[in-house]
Amino acid sequence: MAGGGNSVDCNIKEKLTKISLHPFIYYFWIWQIKSHFSHIEIECRGRGLNPLHYGIPESPSFPFFDRKEQIYRYLIEGLSQAQVARKLKVSRQYISQVTKELEEAGLIYQMNRGGIPKRYGATGRKYESVKQHQQGITSALCRVHLIACRANIIKPPRQPVKWVKTWTLPNGTKYYLRDELLDIGRVTFEMIEGKESSLLIIYMPEKYMDAEELKECIPRLETYAQRAANWFMKRYDCQLGLLEIHQKPHFAFSESNEIAAIAEKMNLSWDDFWIDNSEGHPEWETTDRDLAIAKAEAPKRILQLEDRVSVLEQDLNRIVGMMESLENKLDMLLNVPATPPPPSDSIEVI
Helix, strand or coil: CECCCCCECCCHHHHHHHHCCCHHHHHHHHHHHHCCCCCCCCCCCCCCCCHHHHCCCCCCCCCCCCHHHHHHHHHHCCCCHHHHHHHHCCCHHHHHHHHHHHHHCCCEEECCCCCCCCCEEECCCCHHHCCEECCEECCCCEEEECEEEEEEEEECCCCCCCCCEEEECCCCCEEEEEEEEECCEEEEEEEEECCCCEEEEEEECCEEECHHHHCCHHHHHHHHHHHHHHHHHHHHCCEECCCEECCCCEEEEECCHHHHHHHHHCCCCCCCEEEECCCCCCEEEECCHHHHHHHHCHHHHHHHHHHHHHHHHHHHHHHHHHHHHHHHHHHHHHCCCCCCCCCCCCCCCC
């Protein structure tokens, strides 16, 4: 029996026929029945299904997601670990283990430091970009923080902004501050209102990057902050200029407790990087992007150097062998006995 628009109400026989065409259709049909979607068109032309094409909201309970991705999606939606465990009917210990793996992989971060229960937000790093294995999710990542971008305010907000903090400098410059909890985490907006122009500074949540992403970190961070800028313009009906980096971001890598203890005991300090314990665990930190890239690529570069040293060693051995052979030939030439000159054909008789 045909329905209105593009929807088709398939009978049981037709649906069973469609189910046999693709195994994913079976799970989709079960999910469809449970969700009480009675007028959803199902296309079966030998291709996979895209539920978003049919207006179905993306949900962590969708059967195509693996268990860890379900946990990831529930956590960034604001559920506590205990709530996720009850929802998925798994142990609290397992949820805690996966949550730790997701944190170490740079997919989530705790928004309420020291808070109970812990609440997590997405770092902006895609779940699909992290490799998985039996022990969990691992990836060598750099924690980029103190991310700030600025833009000139071309048209001031037409909708009222509830600034949580304001202050004025002796020169008349006014400062306004407000925090917003967006889908990318907690963002701080700071408006600086001068006599001739106004400026908006956007302080973004920390973001995790690998070595390849660090090589393009400036445009990536500007694009990252643009999401918050777009939200601000839409929410408060204003217009901003082009975004640019306001200050150098900090690049941090996890460091061992032993190295941190040695650096502290010997009072070691360097101009370009330092050991920081402000996050509760030691980190190697710098503001030099090139140095951060070198740090991220250190294992790879060491392996490349080992290969080059091995090749260089082989070349040196060949050169030494050639020099020894040449030296032997020179010795042979020097040790050849001198022979008298042959007699002359014309003999003078006295």
